[in-house]
Amino acid sequence: MKIELEAIAFVKNSRKELIDDNWSSIESEIELTENIFTEAFEGIENFSHLVIIFFMNKVKDEKAIAQYRHPRNNESLPKLGTYAQRNKNRPNKLGLTTVELLERNARILKVKNLDAIDGTPILDIKPVMKQFEPKGEIKQPEWTNEILKNYWKTK
Amino acid sequence: MKIELEAIAFVKNSRKELIDDNWSSIESEIELTENIFTEAFEGIENFSHLVIIFFMNKVKDEKAIAQYRHPRNNESLPKLGTYAQRNKNRPNKLGLTTVELLERNARILKVKNLDAIDGTPILDIKPVMKQFEPKGEIKQPEWTNEILKNYWKTK
Numbered sequence: 001m002k003i004e005l006e007a008i009a010f011v012k013n014s015r016k017e018l019i020d021d022n023w024s025s026i027e028s029e030i031e032l033t034e035n036i037f038t039e040a041f042e043g044i045e046n047f048s049h050l051v052i053i054f055f056m057n058k059v060k061d062e063k064a065i066a067q068y069r070h071p072r073n074n075e076s077l078p079k080l081g082t083y084a085q086r087n088k089n090r091p092n093k094l095g096l097t098t099v100e101l102l103e104r105n106a107r108i109l110k111v112k113n114l115d116a117i118d119g120t121p122i123l124d125i126k127p128v129m130k131q132f133e134p135k136g137e138i139k140q141p142e143w144t145n146e147i148l149k150n151y152w153k154t155k
Numbered sequence: 156m157k158i159e160l161e162a163i164a165f166v167k168n169s170r171k172e173l174i175d176d177n178w179s180s181i182e183s184e185i186e187l188t189e190n191i192f193t194e195a196f197e198g199i200e201n202f203s204h205l206v207i208i209f210f211m212n213k214v215k216d217e218k219a220i221a222q223y224r225h226p227r228n229n230e231s232l233p234k235l236g237t238y239a240q241r242n243k244n245r246p247n248k249l250g251l252t253t254v255e256l257l258e259r260n261a262r263i264l265k266v267k268n269l270d271a272i273d274g275t276p277i278l279d280i281k282p283v284m285k286q287f288e289p290k291g292e293i294k295q296p297e298w299t300n301e302i303l304k305n306y307w308k309t310k
Contacts (some may be wrong), residue, residue: 042235047295081198094280123247134255
């Protein structure tokens with residue numbers, strides 16, 4: 001079964017290349033595509049955070065497959081499957097991030113903490129509601145802290 | 156630009172019809188499709204929560220468009236655009252939910268709080284890491300509490 005989707009918006013920011021870390025330095029604009037009317041954003045300005053689902057179109061097709069490897073190829077970390085990681089080389093090339101909404105201006109959102117490069121197509125935007133936050137305590141393995149230590153750090 | 160994706164897993168559960176509320180009563184199984192190897196789940200059992208991106212294939216194409224309307228057609232609530240809501244009638248028909256991982260059994264995950272009906276195709280699974288949780292306080296408008304009051308309630 002093939003599933004066909006279309007961009008509803010695009011990312012504009014200063015990061016033109018695939019770099020792994022220091023995403024909090026980047027502010028981004030999200031602009032609706034021509035086929036989506038402006039009213040689609042009506043009321044979004046009353047939320048502090050949004051979840052963005054985007055298509056990482058710069059990932060090469062031959063890397064967009066299920067994997068079993070050391071995160072960031074660091075052999076001191078355990079070997080892991082695709083779905084125990086959040087790295088970009090994965091089937092369907094979907095990215096997913098919670099951002100802070102700084103400003104809405106008609107068809108354009110200004111956001112912080114979007115880890116997508118300039119020109120990335122966006123497939124969906126959902127407002128963050130506490131009712132959809134994780135229920136109960138979050139547990140995660142220690143290696144996640146190691147690989148994410150510079151992820152959001154400003155340069 | 157058309158973006159072509161493929162299911163990487165399917166949902167199995169007891170909910171066969173589109174019903175809005177009472178999702179915490181439902182336990183689901185997520186089974187990888189044949190083309191994804193079992194190692195793709197290796198290490199996932201060390202996380203307590205997962206984010207599931209799914210394709211709401213039962214939504215009719217004519218409803219999968221940008222909208223500007225009262226949530227659940229309740230006129231006492233403000234009129235809102237698609238991207239200020241999380242309802243299922245939206246371009247690209249993507250669903251997004253954080254679930255609790257109860258058990259991993261080779262190619263099958265048992266999860267709680269997945270608000271997707273039986274047979275729903277899954278496009279991606281990402282482990283929840285605290286570093287990707289919303290930064291700063293979450294603010295959301297009052298109407299969200301009204302429409303979600305029975306969403307997770309067990310029957």
